[in-house]
Amino acid sequence: MDALSQILKVVHLVGAIFINARFTAPWCYQSPCADSVAPLLEPGAERVVIFHLITEGECYVELGEQPPLHLVAGDVVIFPQGDAHRMASAPGLPPAVGGRLDRVLARRPRQLSYGGGGAATRLVCGYLACDARLAGILLNGLAPLVKVNVRDSSAGLWLESSVHYALNEARSPRPGGAGVLAKLAEVLFIEVLRLHMHELGEGRTGWLAGVGDRIVGAALEALHRHPAHAWTLEELARTAGTSRSVLAERFQLLVGSSPIQYLTQWRMLLASNLLCHSNAPLARIAEDVGYQTDTAFSRAFRREFGSPPAAWRRSHLAHATH
8 A cells, every 4th residue: 555545544534515606707705714614614623624626617716925826627726724715706806795604604515606697617615624743744845725637637527527416415305415525525635635746846845745756755655554664764775775865865855854753753643543543452552553662652652742642542532522
């Protein structure tokens, strides 16, 4: 299993499509900072990533001081840092004054339709919620705005038609429509990451750039496939088909840490996942993530999370039940 698949197996994504919109020019829609809407979208979520899929027409997205970005049907934009932004039929338009956000989101997916009666644009808005530390690895190095066109992908047409189908099902009396939309939101987000990874050019850094690199990608795959192995830099370099110095330099450049530091971080994230979602004893978890003694495991876990694993597990389970 490749490194991206491994990390997605551990990252517990919770997705949904919350707006299905038809806007007619002129129009402008303001999206607030994801942190401010996270309690409304997914209570308890540590990190929320917003995305928009344009299914018909065209529009612009405006983010901070960046030049407006033109979008066409098939484009998906995601905001890895959760920045506030505007979607509009043309740059510089004032945003519409809508109702209270909690009322807008009370029923999902919300059907929105407004504008000046000109050219029509259809889009769906969704989100992915996930653990902040795991998202920090997965989204590390991404720009504040990422755009890909899913119609360039072999899965793109299937995804779009499936989203349309699920949106219609969500309005029908048949059960399960919201569940289908949630899974499609996850699949769409993963496909965006895969497409973006292949579009990354020279000079880009971050975890996805590392996965796409021949040397660093091989090292990441080895670390993710066998996290409990007692890796040394020399053995990892041999696995990646390079020298220790080249691997260390490229890994630091792209991922932002040394391979062994990354291995420790990955082990701790695996351990936290096991602590949250299993009843396995600490000794078993320690062994599964590469520690020979409970003491060594507890020391490493405390450095990463600020408390020993047993106390962290109790705190997390108590929080989850409230």
